[in-house]
Amino acid sequence: MTKILFFGRLRDAAGLAELSCCLPQSLRTVAEVRQWLGARDPNLGQALAAPGVRVAVDQTFCASEQACAAGAQEIAFMSPLSGG
Amino acid sequence: MTKILFFGRLRDAAGLAELSCCLPQSLRTVAEVRQWLGARDPNLGQALAAPGVRVAVDQTFCASEQACAAGAQEIAFMSPLSGG
Amino acid sequence: MTVLLCPAPFSPEREMALLAQGKTGDCGALASFVGYCRATSASGAVEALVLDHYPGFTEKEIERIAAHVIERHQLIDLHVLHRVGAVAAGEAIVLVAALSAHRAPSFAAVAEMMDYLKTDAPFWKRELGPSGARWIEPTADDYARRQEHAR
Amino acid sequence: MTVLLCPAPFSPEREMALLAQGKTGDCGALASFVGYCRATSASGAVEALVLDHYPGFTEKEIERIAAHVIERHQLIDLHVLHRVGAVAAGEAIVLVAALSAHRAPSFAAVAEMMDYLKTDAPFWKRELGPSGARWIEPTADDYARRQEHAR
Numbered sequence: 001m002t003k004i005l006f007f008g009r010l011r012d013a014a015g016l017a018e019l020s021c022c023l024p025q026s027l028r029t030v031a032e033v034r035q036w037l038g039a040r041d042p043n044l045g046q047a048l049a050a051p052g053v054r055v056a057v058d059q060t061f062c063a064s065e066q067a068c069a070a071g072a073q074e075i076a077f078m079s080p081l082s083g084g
Numbered sequence: 085m086t087k088i089l090f091f092g093r094l095r096d097a098a099g100l101a102e103l104s105c106c107l108p109q110s111l112r113t114v115a116e117v118r119q120w121l122g123a124r125d126p127n128l129g130q131a132l133a134a135p136g137v138r139v140a141v142d143q144t145f146c147a148s149e150q151a152c153a154a155g156a157q158e159i160a161f162m163s164p165l166s167g168g
Numbered sequence: 169m170t171v172l173l174c175p176a177p178f179s180p181e182r183e184m185a186l187l188a189q190g191k192t193g194d195c196g197a198l199a200s201f202v203g204y205c206r207a208t209s210a211s212g213a214v215e216a217l218v219l220d221h222y223p224g225f226t227e228k229e230i231e232r233i234a235a236h237v238i239e240r241h242q243l244i245d246l247h248v249l250h251r252v253g254a255v256a257a258g259e260a261i262v263l264v265a266a267l268s269a270h271r272a273p274s275f276a277a278v279a280e281m282m283d284y285l286k287t288d289a290p291f292w293k294r295e296l297g298p299s300g301a302r303w304i305e306p307t308a309d310d311y312a313r314r315q316e317h318a319r
Numbered sequence: 320m321t322v323l324l325c326p327a328p329f330s331p332e333r334e335m336a337l338l339a340q341g342k343t344g345d346c347g348a349l350a351s352f353v354g355y356c357r358a359t360s361a362s363g364a365v366e367a368l369v370l371d372h373y374p375g376f377t378e379k380e381i382e383r384i385a386a387h388v389i390e391r392h393q394l395i396d397l398h399v400l401h402r403v404g405a406v407a408a409g410e411a412i413v414l415v416a417a418l419s420a421h422r423a424p425s426f427a428a429v430a431e432m433m434d435y436l437k438t439d440a441p442f443w444k445r446e447l448g449p450s451g452a453r454w455i456e457p458t459a460d461d462y463a464r465r466q467e468h469a470r
Contacts, residue, residue, distance in 0.1 A: 008292035092443035167440035193358030207344030
């Protein structure tokens with residue numbers, strides 16, 4: 001079971017902040033997870049592919065979309081961060 | 085009667101913080117006042133001529149040593165300023 | 169180092185007082201910054217900001233950035249308090265305070281920490297006004313300032 | 320604008336609280352700096368600093384510099400408190416606090432005001448230690464920083 005989180009504008013695009021799912025065994029990378037989510041909801045897929053979106057797998061930022069997502073407990077998709 | 089004030093290291097050089105005197109009528113500029121003080125006390129004269137010394141006449145900084153000192157109520161000789 | 173997320177209003181002055189109490193004799197400089205929720209923005213009246221965060225991850229990321237800033241500027245100490253949830257107009261959103269021996273490192277550290285918070289800390293901000301909610305994302309200026317700091 | 324010379328210890332936190340109370344809705348940023356008397360310096364232990372000033376002239380000059388900084392950075396407000404007389408190790412010497420709409424002007428204003436105070440404000444500082452008194456004058460760094468600000 002993998003928890004998928006959406007932050008910022010992506011939460012609006014997804015219509016939810018969090019979902020739990022069994023990712024297909026075939027998905028290896030973050031890019032593949034993103035495409036899988038986009039296949040279910042094209043609007044969300046487009047939002048996830050926008051520039052500035054960052055991804056963390058198990059609370060560690062991914063340097064690239066080729067990062068491994070297989071076996072992840074938690075994948076977070078984040079629109080541009082802004083504190084302060 | 086003119087009040088002459090010494091600040092910072094110049095107070096040590098003068099051996100006093102303040103003196104009152106009747107400046108000779110012949111003294112027109114700040115440079116002349118400085119030379120007159122130096123004639124009385126060569127060590128003080130040297131200290132007053134050191135780089136970084138600033139002078140205010142009647143509580144206004146002098147842009148140059150050629151500033152007018154005639155008729156001044158108060159002439160302040162200041163070693164380099166340092167607050168904060 | 170102190171990194172705290174605050175779900176309710178905090179008093180920057182009280183925090184500064186605690187900080188000053190704990191300072192050591194080699195501390196000559198305390199630079200600080202308080203960011204407040206303004207009552208107006210480019211898009212009109214602002215009633216509140218709502219700050220979302222990623223519990224656990226947000227704290228960890230700010231601590232990582234703060235440790236980097238402490239080391240880079242050889243600080244004596246660095247404190248970061250940041251609101252989460254709803255922040256009403258007029259309330260403090262963030263306090264950053266840096267203690268160092270001399271003034272230059274404390275100034276640089278506070279400015280740098282703020283630049284990082286604007287672009288690299290896991291927060292997402294909505295502005296609530298009479299016309300509804302609006303997401304606030306970093307500006308081109310914010311990204312440019314962030315780029316000035318080597319990592 | 321507030322410019323105050325303080326012959327006795329003051330509480331920077333209390334001043335900051337007063338400042339924050341008085342702030343308006345358009346204020347998004349409060350940057351500040353507190354300089355403390357350190358217990359040690361390059362020349363050893365420090366018991367106190369003694370700050371001479373030129374009554375009347377010192378106030379006037381700081382106000383002139385402060386007005387320049389407010390205008391240059393379009394500040395909402397600027398506050399300067401500065402000790403005169405003897406300052407014991409650990410006590411605050413100076414507080415500079417700038418209020419503005421956004422953060423960049425408040426940072427720049429506090430740094431600039433401090434740079435001016437180091438080289439252009441009529442104060443003369445002696446450090447008192449076990450080996451007697453020693454005059455402290457601006458360093459080459461202080462003058463270089465001061466030169467960065469057009470006047």
